[in-house]
Amino acid sequence: MSKITVTVDGASYADDVEPRMLLVHYLREVVGKTGTPIGCDTSNCGACTVLMNGESVKSCSVLAVQADGADITTIEGLANGQNGEWHPLQRAFHELHALQCGYCTPGMIIAAADLLRDNPHPSAQEIREGLEGNLCRCTGYQNIVRAVQRAAEAGVTS
Amino acid sequence: MTAQTEARAPELGRPRPRKEDARLVTGQTNWTDNIVLPGMLHMAFLRSPYAHARITSVDVTAAKQIPGVIAAFAGADFADEQGSLPCAWPVTEDIVIPNHPPMAVDEVRYVGEAVAVVVARDRYTAADAVDAIEIDYEPLPPVLDIRTALDEGSPRVHEAGNKSFEWAFGNGDIDAAFRDAPVVLERTYRQQRLIPCAMEPRAVVATCVGGEFTIWSATQIPHVLRVMLALVTGIGEQNIRVIAPDVGGGFGSKLQVTAEEVLAVLVTRKLGRPVKWTESRSEGNMTVHHGRDQWQRIRIAADADGRLRGLDVDLLADMGAYLMLVTPGIPLLGAFMFNAIYKMDALSFKCTGVFTTKMPTDAYRGAGRPEATFAIERIMDDLAAELGLDPLALRERNWITREEFPFTTIAGLTYDSGNYEAATAEAKELFRYDELRREQEERNARHDPVRLGIGISTFTEMCGLAPSRVLGSLAYGAGGWESASIRMLPTGKVEVVTGSSAHGQGHETAWSQIVADQLGVPFEDIRVLHGDTQISPKGMDTYGSRSLAVGGMALVSACDKVVEKAKVIAAGMIEASADDLEWTPGRFSVRGDPEKGVTIGEIALATFAAHNLPDGVEPSLDSDATYDPDNFSFPHGTHLCAAEVDTETGMVTIRSYVAVDDVGRVVNPLIVEGQVHGGIAQGIAQALYEEAVYDDAGNLLTTTLADYLVPSAADVPSLETSRTESPADNRLGVKGVGEAGTIASTPAVVNAVVDALRPFGVSDVTMPCSPERVWRAIQAAQQNGEAR
Numbered sequence: 001m002s003k004i005t006v007t008v009d010g011a012s013y014a015d016d017v018e019p020r021m022l023l024v025h026y027l028r029e030v031v032g033k034t035g036t037p038i039g040c041d042t043s044n045c046g047a048c049t050v051l052m053n054g055e056s057v058k059s060c061s062v063l064a065v066q067a068d069g070a071d072i073t074t075i076e077g078l079a080n081g082q083n084g085e086w087h088p089l090q091r092a093f094h095e096l097h098a099l100q101c102g103y104c105t106p107g108m109i110i111a112a113a114d115l116l117r118d119n120p121h122p123s124a125q126e127i128r129e130g131l132e133g134n135l136c137r138c139t140g141y142q143n144i145v146r147a148v149q150r151a152a153e154a155g156v157t158s
Numbered sequence: 159m160t161a162q163t164e165a166r167a168p169e170l171g172r173p174r175p176r177k178e179d180a181r182l183v184t185g186q187t188n189w190t191d192n193i194v195l196p197g198m199l200h201m202a203f204l205r206s207p208y209a210h211a212r213i214t215s216v217d218v219t220a221a222k223q224i225p226g227v228i229a230a231f232a233g234a235d236f237a238d239e240q241g242s243l244p245c246a247w248p249v250t251e252d253i254v255i256p257n258h259p260p261m262a263v264d265e266v267r268y269v270g271e272a273v274a275v276v277v278a279r280d281r282y283t284a285a286d287a288v289d290a291i292e293i294d295y296e297p298l299p300p301v302l303d304i305r306t307a308l309d310e311g312s313p314r315v316h317e318a319g320n321k322s323f324e325w326a327f328g329n330g331d332i333d334a335a336f337r338d339a340p341v342v343l344e345r346t347y348r349q350q351r352l353i354p355c356a357m358e359p360r361a362v363v364a365t366c367v368g369g370e371f372t373i374w375s376a377t378q379i380p381h382v383l384r385v386m387l388a389l390v391t392g393i394g395e396q397n398i399r400v401i402a403p404d405v406g407g408g409f410g411s412k413l414q415v416t417a418e419e420v421l422a423v424l425v426t427r428k429l430g431r432p433v434k435w436t437e438s439r440s441e442g443n444m445t446v447h448h449g450r451d452q453w454q455r456i457r458i459a460a461d462a463d464g465r466l467r468g469l470d471v472d473l474l475a476d477m478g479a480y481l482m483l484v485t486p487g488i489p490l491l492g493a494f495m496f497n498a499i500y501k502m503d504a505l506s507f508k509c510t511g512v513f514t515t516k517m518p519t520d521a522y523r524g525a526g527r528p529e530a531t532f533a534i535e536r537i538m539d540d541l542a543a544e545l546g547l548d549p550l551a552l553r554e555r556n557w558i559t560r561e562e563f564p565f566t567t568i569a570g571l572t573y574d575s576g577n578y579e580a581a582t583a584e585a586k587e588l589f590r591y592d593e594l595r596r597e598q599e600e601r602n603a604r605h606d607p608v609r610l611g612i613g614i615s616t617f618t619e620m621c622g623l624a625p626s627r628v629l630g631s632l633a634y635g636a637g638g639w640e641s642a643s644i645r646m647l648p649t650g651k652v653e654v655v656t657g658s659s660a661h662g663q664g665h666e667t668a669w670s671q672i673v674a675d676q677l678g679v680p681f682e683d684i685r686v687l688h689g690d691t692q693i694s695p696k697g698m699d700t701y702g703s704r705s706l707a708v709g710g711m712a713l714v715s716a717c718d719k720v721v722e723k724a725k726v727i728a729a730g731m732i733e734a735s736a737d738d739l740e741w742t743p744g745r746f747s748v749r750g751d752p753e754k755g756v757t758i759g760e761i762a763l764a765t766f767a768a769h770n771l772p773d774g775v776e777p778s779l780d781s782d783a784t785y786d787p788d789n790f791s792f793p794h795g796t797h798l799c800a801a802e803v804d805t806e807t808g809m810v811t812i813r814s815y816v817a818v819d820d821v822g823r824v825v826n827p828l829i830v831e832g833q834v835h836g837g838i839a840q841g842i843a844q845a846l847y848e849e850a851v852y853d854d855a856g857n858l859l860t861t862t863l864a865d866y867l868v869p870s871a872a873d874v875p876s877l878e879t880s881r882t883e884s885p886a887d888n889r890l891g892v893k894g895v896g897e898a899g900t901i902a903s904t905p906a907v908v909n910a911v912v913d914a915l916r917p918f919g920v921s922d923v924t925m926p927c928s929p930e931r932v933w934r935a936i937q938a939a940q941q942n943g944e945a946r
Contacts, residue, residue, distance in 0.1 A: 021282070028191075034191075034192035035185015036185065038191070038436075039358070039439065041438045041439050042439065042440075042864050044863035045357065045863055075183075075184065075185035076184065076185040078184075079184060094175050094179040094180075097832045100664070100836060101357065102182030103406030105182055109183065124876065128871040131871045131872075132872045135863065135870060136871075137409065137840070139839075140837075140839030140840075140877065141870075141871035142835045144871065145871065
């Protein structure tokens with residue numbers, strides 16, 4: 001067992017974990033952040049994407065011990081904490097129907113947040129390429145691209 | 159009493175963002191894998207590494223000794239109680255339905271079949287312990303190709319042989335249609351095997367308290383599952399509650415009664431503790447039922463001017479190793495769709511279901527209709543090329559004209575409505591069809607290495623599954639009705655219970671819109687409940703684009719009953735004769751005296767209080783309705799695809815895609831458009847990217863999303879969608895939209911690829927049209943000396 005200290009969505013946690021434990025299992029099963037789902041076991045689908053120290057990572061391909069000392073933001077911490085106001089990406093996904101079953105949505109929104117941080121005004125093609133690591137089976141991506149564009153217009157940078 | 163309720167804009171047709179989203183975009187979802195119960199244990203399965211083998215010994219002793227392992231069982235440990243996984247669609251009287259134990263006891267018949275299960279305190283320990291199970295096999299020869307599986311001397315999947323059934327159907331004089339026909343084309347098309355890949359892997363949690371079982375499952379069919387679990391395990395149906403919490407997509411893959419669900423119930427019964435199982439993606443690619451997998455031999459006879467005379471279809475369908483819930487029925491759902499929107503003199507259809515040592519096939523988005531639509535739309539393009547006709551002109555020569563509805567097709571279905579002219583005209587204009595044809599000619603003329611192809615799909619489909627009598631005549635094991643309940647709450651709010659269990663379709667929103675219009679209550683005041691057999695005890699669940707056309711109609715019936723009950727109570731409240739009352743949604747008023755009236759909310763409160771109800775009136779405004787449709791519904795549309803094909807690399811790029819769909823009246827255009835987008839992407843995926851590949855030993859090679867190419871945002875084009883509307887013959891005028899895009903798009907894309915390559919003599923490219931396949935098709939055609 002290894003001792004780790006991790007900040008998740010603004011709260012600090014100290015836990016003993018098996019060295020082999022994946023960050024996504026730590027988030028879901030130890031911290032209880034079940035908003036971040038698991039869609040594959042080869043880091044292809046991106047459903048488990050979270051922000052680690054501000055950058056998007058697939059939490060199935062990070063060990064919990066690697067997150068020691070890190071600041072993690074999951075989909076559950078993306079809304080503005082105090083008043084619960086949705087992040088512009090969450091709003092845009094809702095308004096433009098950029099989700100159906102919603103399983104890929106947490107990862108997709110987090111990945112899009114990271115994309116907009118790197119490139120605040122992406123073209124449609126840049127959005128498609130930027131989200132290549134996140135799979136959606138429901139939407140055909142069209143409304144996801146539109147939602148990211150709308151959030152970009154609203155000036156999202158983080 | 160208030161005067162009039164505020165006039166509200168109709169909800170039907172309004173692009174309402176969805177109610178469901180509030181939890182989905184914030185991570186407050188309740189996926190089955192999220193569920194944690196006190197004392198819960200985790201299951202992990204040992205699975206067969208052989209496509210076909212006899213199990214000679216299984217020893218779980220070492221696994222049980224690992225700390226944290228509570229139990230381990232081999233198939234033999236459940237031999238007396240595990241029963242056989244159900245097949246509810248015995249399509250012929252002499253169909254072979256092999257015994258299908260949830261966990262193999264003597265013999266395994268596909269790679270991934272469960273042979274032992276470990277139950278441990280956590281999922282990591284369970285996975286470790288699986289590796290400690292000792293098992294020996296005696297390999298048997300695999301059976302992998304349905305084209306040779308019926309040969310004499312072929313190894314057998316089951317003792318009874320490799321043929322499950324043969325089902326035939328026809329109408330008209332097929333011999334006369336082909337005799338002396340000026341044009342006869344014969345083609346063999348391949349429907350490759352697909353893996354559904356819903357983003358949420360399967361998961362199940364089961365618990366048993368005092369003999370009462372609760373099962374949470376990532377399923378499309380909580381109601382069907384409840385009945386089937388009772389039948390398979392012998393547990394009384396009344397003691398089984400099935401809950402489908404948030405379910406992350408299905409596409410048919412969760413229309414199943416799975417080995418793992420049954421075993422979760424058996425294990426929790428044995429151990430007296432809750433158990434959970436969640437599959438990994440690799441496990442899922444191997445063991446979630448697959449889709450499609452047919453060889454389609456199709457012959458078409460036509461007059462010289464292109465008028466169709468007859469169609470003769472002979473299918474070989476890969477069942478896989480066993481028949482699962484509706485496995486044998488899937489290809490037959492296509493039987494009635496090969497004639498599509500066209501008139502012809504005769505149709506002959508035959509399907510042979512064949513066993514192989516592969517994962518069983520079953521419903522996958524479209525289920526039989528995409529296969530049929532692909533074959534007919536592909537051969538229509540080939541026929542047009544043969545006759546030197548524009549492929550749209552050939553279709554127009556043969557389709558049912560708008561004046562001819564309702565029209566009974568050669569397959570015996572009565573299409574209630576449609577307007578193929580309108581959808582096609584709209585699509586041609588949006589697509590700039592004539593302009594693109596000119597560009598295609600120019601590029602062909604200058605031998606552009608990147609050719610342009612135009613693909614057409616004027617599809618229809620049957621949805622709204624289904625009239626129970628029709629299902630009965632096809633030997634299906636259940637009805638096709640749907641149920642709905644309305645509960646008027648004392649405060650005027652409304653609870654709606656539906657038997658159609660959503661997993662991404664947006665029922666909570668669309669159903670609220672329908673009820674808002676019917677009862678005249680605000681959208682926000684309505685809550686839709688579904689997916690739990692204790693809350694919604696009756697239902698047939700969600701598949702076959704049935705929810706709106708069947709479940710939506712049940713909802714309308716339930717609302718009618720509320721209004722009927724409310725009328726009597728309203729009459730008492732305003733001291734008028736019920737015959738003199740007029741209903742405008744939300745309010746009864748006295749005819750000729752509109753100021754005098756009561757709202758549905760006031761009636762609900764008065765009913766709750768029950769102080770002054772008319773004699774003999776029970777204090778309830780609630781209602782239940784069950785709706786059994788008279789007919790299927792028939793969405794249709796015209797999809798046009800422009801593809802650029804690099805003839806030097808074989809690379810296909812979709813340049814533009816126009817979809818004009820007629821799904822009848824639209825409840826929520828946002829949801830409809832989303833369904834169309836996603837459906838098209840899934841059909842494009844079949845055309846260009848996806849294929850489940852088994853090697854010569856029967857190992858699945860595409861077990862991960864690195865090998866099985868579910869397209870990303872960068873792999874699918876931006877789509878241009880539009881709609882035409884011919885209302886269906888039901889009270890809402892709705893048809894269904896869940897599968898239309900998938901049914902339409904695969905042939906549109908492949909037709910575009912082939913159209914681009916016709917100058918090279920190419921007349922078919924086998925799906926998926928990967929660069930290698932396209933390049934090889936060009937080389938093969940050129941070697942045949944057909945290059946121009």
